[in-house]
Amino acid sequence: xxxxxxxxxxxxxxxxxxxEIQSRVKMLQDLRLxxxxxxxxxxxxxxxxxxxxxxxxxxALIRWRDDQGRYIPPDVFIPLAERSGIIxxxxxxVMRTAFSQAHLLHRSGFTRLRMAVNVxxxxxxxxxxxxxxxRALLDSGVNPELIELEITESVAMLEADYLLDMLKQxxxxxxxxxxxxxxxxxxxxxxxxxxxxxxxxxxRAFVDQLCESQDSRSIAEMVIELSHSLNLQVIAEGVExxxxxxxxxxxxxxxxQGYFYAKPMEADALLxxxxxxEPGNTQRNTSA
Ligand code: C2E
Ligand code: MG
Ligand code: MG
Ligand code: MG
Numbered sequence: 001x002x003x004x005x006x007x008x009x010x011x012x013x014x015x016x017x018x019x020e021i022q023s024r025v026k027m028l029q030d031l032r033l034x035x036x037x038x039x040x041x042x043x044x045x046x047x048x049x050x051x052x053x054x055x056x057x058x059x060a061l062i063r064w065r066d067d068q069g070r071y072i073p074p075d076v077f078i079p080l081a082e083r084s085g086i087i088x089x090x091x092x093x094v095m096r097t098a099f100s101q102a103h104l105l106h107r108s109g110f111t112r113l114r115m116a117v118n119v120x121x122x123x124x125x126x127x128x129x130x131x132x133x134x135r136a137l138l139d140s141g142v143n144p145e146l147i148e149l150e151i152t153e154s155v156a157m158l159e160a161d162y163l164l165d166m167l168k169q170x171x172x173x174x175x176x177x178x179x180x181x182x183x184x185x186x187x188x189x190x191x192x193x194x195x196x197x198x199x200x201x202x203x204r205a206f207v208d209q210l211c212e213s214q215d216s217r218s219i220a221e222m223v224i225e226l227s228h229s230l231n232l233q234v235i236a237e238g239v240e241x242x243x244x245x246x247x248x249x250x251x252x253x254x255x256x257q258g259y260f261y262a263k264p265m266e267a268d269a270l271l272x273x274x275x276x277x278e279p280g281n282t283q284r285n286t287s288a
Contacts, residue, residue, distance in 0.1 A: 028084055030066050031077055035090060040064050042097055043264035046273065047116070047235060047257040051249035055274055057114030059150070059257065060098035061264045062090070082122045091123040092132050099140035099147060101267055106146065110274055116148040116178065121155050125162070130169055137173065144174035150201065152180045156191065167196040178235070183219050193230055200227050204238025207258070211243050224251045 034040060040062060047057040064072050081087040095117055102115035123129060137144050149170065155163055170177055178199035179192075183206055202223050209216035220236070227234035236248050239258030248256060262273055 044270045045264040046262045059116040087120050095136040099136050099142045103140050103142040118150045148176040150178045150180040171196040199233040202236045207236050207238045224253050
């Protein structure tokens, strides 16, 4: 009897796993097709300085609507793309598109606006990454100093010499580097100190509970103080309330990003958003 139940359950599990694998394979096929048919696109979310709320940059975020019009979040399909290797192709497209957009914004008079681009650790560790970066920089014509690459703490698992060298190489091009989702898993602080990075991004999870949870608050405080002592810039992601923005500013956080300021939006909406900011309140160089 017990054995029968067990076997029955096993059957269910196997079928479920089969379905899951099947749907993942299907999703990957859809993703490939969508990419070929240019149905992937980017949204851009503003980043502002604290406490004044002036635009200082934006983050490019990938978007995918499948052929049935369903929105599939990047948290779902990026890991899939990473496992299948198609992330290299998608990642290159993201860089090229975002860099071109950055150059366009620059030509529209927003001469100091940063463009942050998420880079997968898989992409980052692949042999041709620097060449891809260089080509994307060159072809877009953007000033490399306006570009920031966001990498997550998981890069810490890369071989140390490789990582240190990569970051130096990136830095030598003038491109900035931020550690995304910071606070969720960095192992060694002394290691962090050796990395050529510019900015830490406080993970949304800690900002979310900033005013409610003492633990979140302590972690946010710690990351901000760490940034100050390592001479790094620090930005908070996921700011949804004024109170959070005020608290972060009090703690000495330099910049913020989140729904409280603006949601991710299409390129032309971003341009309108930027132009609608108070005249004294933008990085726009009107004399240019
Ligand atoms: P991330 O890089 O940490 O991006 C921030 C995420 O927080 C974005 O989710 C953004 O839409 C969301 N967000 C921003 N402000 C708020 C807020 O105030 N409240 C809440 N609840 N959410 C906020 P999104 O666009 O769904 O992206 C999720 C993740 O997918 C990103 O996290 C990043 O890890 C990855 N991703 C997105 N675009 C790319 C890409 O082009 N390449 C790679 N490799 N990964 C990407
Ligand atoms: Mg990011
Ligand atoms: Mg993040
Ligand atoms: Mg995140």
